Amino acid sequence: MHCVHEISPNIYWVGGNDRRLERFENMFPLPNGVSYNSYLIMDEKTALIDTVDEAISALYLENVTHVLGSRKLDYLVINHMEPDHCANIEEIVRRFPEIQVIGNPKTFQYFRQYYSLDMSSNYLEVNEGQEISLGEHTLRFYMAPMVHWPEVMFTYEISKGVLFAADAFGSFGAISGNLFADEVEFDNVFLDEARRYYSNIVGRYGSQVQAILKKLAGAEINMLCSLHGLIWRGDKIPYILDKYDKWSRYLPEKKGVVLIYASMYGNTENAMNALAIKLSKRGVKDMRMYDVSKTHPSYIISDIWKYSHMVIGSPTYNMHLYFVMDSLLRELAVLGIKNRKAALIGNHTWSSSAIKGMLEIVEGMKGGVEVIGTPLDIRSTLKPEREPELDELADAIYASLIELED
């Protein structure tokens, strides 16, 4: 049975959900599934905007066929060549051999890399600002390189002000009937997953996101359609644009502290708990604490994107920083985290390497993360005589928090 939704007169959502997939990109847990969105515009000419993942191909093709009825497909727009949106391209071209596939030079370079079917006679190459009329609807193309792949482009439908924005403004989480962000409790249910998606998938490409936001500043956007997650319209558009602006400038959304630790025998964990209580007594609210061996890094990264401060605690392991912490910090460095403050707690029994390892990675974050206070290096367990040092660290974190503007 088809499952489609007319989101604007003659523009249909023809996507679907996957609630079975364990991990997105075989890496990020999907407790609430994921949606693959695709859109079909019915006009004098018909245009399909992107396709979906192979997991939902059967439903997808039924959706497209249902909306088309007896008509053929004239255009297939490829905003993004990632396989979770491109599993059906060959099948669509086989069904509609006359179709014109719209992409840019990079798109078609990847066609040749991914597919064995020669589709070169179907290519319709477009460049920045070029327009194609479908009748009442007109598509204009904006190149958005590295948001988050090189070939990415956005398609703007001029008559209705609908922006098809590839993976930008996307989110983890399947769609439960309500397609629009204004139809759900977005802040309670979806915001964390939208941030986790942004920080982990797009996070490294903040400057490229800023570039496309600037390019689109003059365009009237009435509806914003991503390839994953909910659709944005009305006063929800400035809301998500504001989030994207903050996230892509690496600015924290909130003053607050995320405490992340590694611990085999509980002693580093104990020091982190003692510090958290001290911070709480000083008035710090809404702290988050994670054991890096337990919580998937994507959730921790997402909270680090949200809050202004972090405390990093780790033991020494084989003359090195504990590997799980090492990996998390390196991932944060690759994602280009900036504008954050970090306090450090290390632990060792005979020869300390953890603090050195943490400093090396954090200071290498292109100046993006400032170390505050004096790193505290515990010898096996935190002894009461070292409590003043923990107090000093709590004072330094608190002072730095209150210095920050709201």
Ligand SMILES: Cc1cc2nc3c(=O)[nH]c(=O)nc-3n(C[C@H](O)[C@H](O)[C@H](O)COP(=O)(O)O)c2cc1C
């Ligand atoms: C396999 C292994 C390797 C370790 N390597 C070192 C080391 O190279 N240098 C050191 O000083 N301590 C080393 N330690 C000791 C831990 O750093 C120490 O036990 C620390 O207190 C653990 O903190 P925790 O209680 O939070 O797990 C090692 C411990 C284990 C289990």
